[in-house]
Amino acid sequence: xxxxxxxxxxxxxxxxxxxxxxxxxxxxxxxxxxxxxxxxxxxxxxxxxxxxxxxxxxxxxxxxxxxxxxxxxxxxxxxxxxxxxxxxxxxx
Numbered sequence: 001x002x003x004x005x006x007x008x009x010x011x012x013x014x015x016x017x018x019x020x021x022x023x024x025x026x027x028x029x030x031x032x033x034x035x036x037x038x039x040x041x042x043x044x045x046x047x048x049x050x051x052x053x054x055x056x057x058x059x060x061x062x063x064x065x066x067x068x069x070x071x072x073x074x075x076x077x078x079x080x081x082x083x084x085x086x087x088x089x090x091x092x
């Protein structure tokens with residue numbers, strides 16, 4: 001498991017991961033901070049950026065704050081990738 005903190009910027013002009021704010025990774029999303037929409041958008045953007053499944057990323061703190069804490073279940077993602085690669089190799 002890997003845990004990290006981000007600084008969320010909802011209602012941004014574009015989706016973007018990059019930069020730093022108070023020692024946290026800056027993540028900007030176009031989604032509004034309404035009923036968890038921005039949190040889901042951040043989760044999907046992080047997953048896309050890291051090339052992992054969104055289900056491997058979990059919001060563990062800061063649901064209503066700009067300062068958020070996420071956890072990545074590395075073991076399940078590594079397992080998924082290995083299985084996929086093994087299937088590919090077997091089909092050759």
